[in-house]
Amino acid sequence: MSDEATTDESRAGSRRAKYTTMLAIVVGAGLALLASTQPWITVHLASAANHAGDVVVQGSAAAPALTALSLAGLALAAALAIAGPVVRIVLAALGVLIAVSVALSAGIALGDPVQAAAAAITSASGVSGGSSVARLAESVDVSAWPWIAIAGGVVIAVASIAVMVTSRRWPGPSRRYQAVRFEDADSSAAENPAGTDSDAAPEATTAENPSAASDRSGQGVALDRDSAIDSWDELSRGEDPTR
Numbered sequence: 727m728s729d730e731a732t733t734d735e736s737r738a739g740s741r742r743a744k745y746t747t748m749l750a751i752v753v754g755a756g757l758a759l760l761a762s763t764q765p766w767i768t769v770h771l772a773s774a775a776n777h778a779g780d781v782v783v784q785g786s787a788a789a790p791a792l793t794a795l796s797l798a799g800l801a802l803a804a805a806l807a808i809a810g811p812v813v814r815i816v817l818a819a820l821g822v823l824i825a826v827s828v829a830l831s832a833g834i835a836l837g838d839p840v841q842a843a844a845a846a847i848t849s850a851s852g853v854s855g856g857s858s859v860a861r862l863a864e865s866v867d868v869s870a871w872p873w874i875a876i877a878g879g880v881v882i883a884v885a886s887i888a889v890m891v892t893s894r895r896w897p898g899p900s901r902r903y904q905a906v907r908f909e910d911a912d913s914s915a916a917e918n919p920a921g922t923d924s925d926a927a928p929e930a931t932t933a934e935n936p937s938a939a940s941d942r943s944g945q946g947v948a949l950d951r952d953s954a955i956d957s958w959d960e961l962s963r964g965e966d967p968t969r
Contacts, residue, residue, distance in 0.1 A: 744896040747888045748803045751821060754881030755799030758828050761785050761875035762792040767839045768867040769847060781843060781850050785871055788842040789831035792875060799824050799882050806889065814893040821886030828879030832872045839866045 762785040769781040786793050802821050809817055835842040840863045841856065848854045853862055 740892075740895045743888075743892040744806075747885045747892065748806055750885035750888070751799060751803040751806070751882055754825070754878040754885060755796045755803065757878030757881065758792060758799065758832075758875045759796035761832070761871045761878065762789065762796060764869070764871040766835060766869055766871050767843045768869075769840070769843050769863050770865040770867075771847070771851065771862050772864045781846050783843040783846045785832075785835075785875065787846060788835040788839075788872070789875070792828060792831050795824055795828050795831065796878075799828075811894055811896075814889055814896070818886045818889035818893065821889065822883055825879045825881075825883035825886060828882065829876045832875040832879070836868065836872045839868050 764785055765782045766785045766788045767783040769783070771781060799821070802817055802824065806814060806817055840847075840860050843863075843866070844856065844859045847859045847862060851862055853859060
């Protein structure tokens, strides 16, 4: 296998690693975001609650920070697409922090589902206070969605660690995200000293077109500028400058 083929294969592998880890972060964040919109906890209230039916608690209520953390994970994947090698490491560390927070938010709701549903129980029954709410909860059913949110956090964590390991081999960002460099006209003139071939062309042009000399002296440019100002004045007065 030639060196060129080996280089192409290495570049293809780097691209696959980049897009695979980014896709994994998107999938993990998407799972957590989807879980936040689903019912997590169903509380069967006692008859003393004076409330007909059960209280169903969505993931966004049981773990209020989960939605924001999921959106942060999606934004993280987008930022990785244009980040440089050093920034990728910082973003990957942030991804691990987001993953831990996602898992922690869902884990707290799983650990004490009655407390996670306390706000919903109070809204349904009018009873507040931790001990009072706990007495109203006759039984509690927990769905699988909190576990799916935790799984999403684990996926984000694994993908973020993979970014730390492989990001130095990733291809660089697209040219469209690179800063545009502007050069001063004086510096460009300094690069072409007098006596070079580039000076011969303007002289020939001046000889063929005498009006170019007035442009170089600044007079022709001033006339064009005055004409443009007059045209704007005519437009302001409602006149047609093309007559």
